[in-house]
Amino acid sequence: MPEPSGPLKGLRVLDLTRVLAGPTCTQMLGDLGAEVIKVERPEAGDDTRGFAPPFVPNTKESAYFVGVNRNKKSVTLDIAKPEGQAIIHKLLAQCDILVENFKVGALAKYGLGWEQLSKQYPRLIYCSITGFGQTGPYAPRPGYDALIQAMGGVMSLTGEPKGSPQKVGVPVADLFAGLYGCIGILAAVNHRHATGQGQQIDIGMLDTHVAWLANQGMNYLATGENPPRLGNQHPNIAPYQEFPTKDGYIILAVGNDPTFERFCRAFGQEHLLGDPRFATNPIRVANRDLVTETLTPVMKSKTTAEWIGLLEAQKIGCGPINTLKEVFADPHVVARNMVVEMPHASGETVKVIANPVKLSATPPDYRSPPPVLGQHTEEVLGGMLGLSAAEIAALREKGIL
Missing domain, CATH: 3.30.1540.10 (formyl-coa transferase, domain 3)
Structure with a gap:
C-alpha cells in the first residue's frame, strides 16, 4: 500500500465503523492522508459487503461497500473476545483517532468506551456516531437513515403538495452525520496540537439532520408554522x-x-x-x-x-x-475528474466517485482501493504490532481473526 500523502499524513485512525455514516467519515480522513485501519468481523465483515446486487463488475464486492471504503486497511478481529480487545489496545497505543458507530454503551462492555480509554490514552480523539447521540431519551435507540429523515422533518418537506411525505433518494442522514463527524475530528486534532489533549466527539444523526434543515428550519422558527411540501418549488423564491x-x-x-x-x-x-x-x-x-x-x-x-x-x-x-447516466457523462463532471479508476485486489479496475474537495497544495490521495475482507490483517498485526507468523496463525485458529 503506497505511503499516505495529504494534510492528515502522520495521523492514524482506528476505524470501528460499518455501513455508511462512519465509513463516510473515515474515508474522508483517509482521502486527506490519514492511515485508516478498518476493523471488521471475521468472515462477515462490514454489513455493506452484502448489500448487493449490484456488485462491482467481475468482483465479489458490493458497489455500496466500494463507494465508502477506499484508502483503508482491512483487519479482521473479534473484539468481543479478550484476545481481540488486547489487540485493539495495542493498536490504540499507536493510533491518534478512534471512530465508532456502535450503539450507546456497546463498546464499554468490552472495555473500549470513551470513559475507559480516555484515562489510558489521554491524547486519543474518540468520535462516536450514533442515531441519537450519547445523551437524551432516545440515546439507546438504533438509528437508520429513513427513520432519521422521518423524525428529523425533511420527509414532511419533501414530495408533492398533495402527495405523501417522501425521503430523499440518497441516504443524506447518514452522509451528513459522517461529514459532521469528520469536521469534529479535524477541530479536535487542532485542539490537540495546541493542548496535547484528546476528546470525544458525540455525533447524533438526528442532531445533524436538524442542523441541516437550514432555511426551512429557520422558516419554522421565524413563523411557528410548519412549512408545506412544495414539490420542486422553493419556499422563499419564485420562480x-x-x-x-x-x-x-x-x-x-x-x-x-x-x-x-x-x-x-x-x-x-x-x-x-x-x-x-x-x-x-x-x-x-x-x-x-x-x-x-x-x-x-x-x-x-x-x-x-x-x-x-x-x-x-x-x-x-x-x-x-x-439521469445518473447523463450526470457521469456531463462534460463538466468529466472535466472535474469526479470519477476515479483504481486497481482492485481482484485484478479488476474499479470506478469510484472522487472526493469533491479540491486542495491546491495537498489534494485528496487515491492510494489504495477498497480492500477485500481481511486483506491487511497480516500486514498490520505483523508489521505494525510485531506479532509473529505463529502468533497470527494461533489467533486465526481460535477464531479471533
Missing part, C-alpha cells in the same frame, strides 16, 4: 422550480428581481413587469400558483436544450434534470 418544456423538463432558478426582469424582457413577458402580482420576489412567492400557471405555457414553447442556450446567454440560472 425557482421545474417546468415542462417541449421535450422534457428544466429547472428554472430566478434568484432575484433583476433576474426576473431580465427574463421577462428577453422572452416576451414585459407585461408581467407592470402587474403588481409579479412586482417583487415576496409577492411572487405569495402568488406562486399564478407564477407557475403563467410561465408554464411559455416554458413549453421550446425544448430543454433551446431553453438552456437562451437562458445561459441571459445569465439566468437553469439546468436539465439529468
Whole structure:
C-alpha cells in the first residue's frame, strides 16, 4: 500500500465503523492522508459487503461497500473476545483517532468506551456516531437513515403538495452525520496540537439532520408554522422550480428581481413587469400558483436544450434534470475528474466517485482501493504490532481473526 500523502499524513485512525455514516467519515480522513485501519468481523465483515446486487463488475464486492471504503486497511478481529480487545489496545497505543458507530454503551462492555480509554490514552480523539447521540431519551435507540429523515422533518418537506411525505433518494442522514463527524475530528486534532489533549466527539444523526434543515428550519422558527411540501418549488423564491418544456423538463432558478426582469424582457413577458402580482420576489412567492400557471405555457414553447442556450446567454440560472447516466457523462463532471479508476485486489479496475474537495497544495490521495475482507490483517498485526507468523496463525485458529 503506497505511503499516505495529504494534510492528515502522520495521523492514524482506528476505524470501528460499518455501513455508511462512519465509513463516510473515515474515508474522508483517509482521502486527506490519514492511515485508516478498518476493523471488521471475521468472515462477515462490514454489513455493506452484502448489500448487493449490484456488485462491482467481475468482483465479489458490493458497489455500496466500494463507494465508502477506499484508502483503508482491512483487519479482521473479534473484539468481543479478550484476545481481540488486547489487540485493539495495542493498536490504540499507536493510533491518534478512534471512530465508532456502535450503539450507546456497546463498546464499554468490552472495555473500549470513551470513559475507559480516555484515562489510558489521554491524547486519543474518540468520535462516536450514533442515531441519537450519547445523551437524551432516545440515546439507546438504533438509528437508520429513513427513520432519521422521518423524525428529523425533511420527509414532511419533501414530495408533492398533495402527495405523501417522501425521503430523499440518497441516504443524506447518514452522509451528513459522517461529514459532521469528520469536521469534529479535524477541530479536535487542532485542539490537540495546541493542548496535547484528546476528546470525544458525540455525533447524533438526528442532531445533524436538524442542523441541516437550514432555511426551512429557520422558516419554522421565524413563523411557528410548519412549512408545506412544495414539490420542486422553493419556499422563499419564485420562480425557482421545474417546468415542462417541449421535450422534457428544466429547472428554472430566478434568484432575484433583476433576474426576473431580465427574463421577462428577453422572452416576451414585459407585461408581467407592470402587474403588481409579479412586482417583487415576496409577492411572487405569495402568488406562486399564478407564477407557475403563467410561465408554464411559455416554458413549453421550446425544448430543454433551446431553453438552456437562451437562458445561459441571459445569465439566468437553469439546468436539465439529468439521469445518473447523463450526470457521469456531463462534460463538466468529466472535466472535474469526479470519477476515479483504481486497481482492485481482484485484478479488476474499479470506478469510484472522487472526493469533491479540491486542495491546491495537498489534494485528496487515491492510494489504495477498497480492500477485500481481511486483506491487511497480516500486514498490520505483523508489521505494525510485531506479532509473529505463529502468533497470527494461533489467533486465526481460535477464531479471533
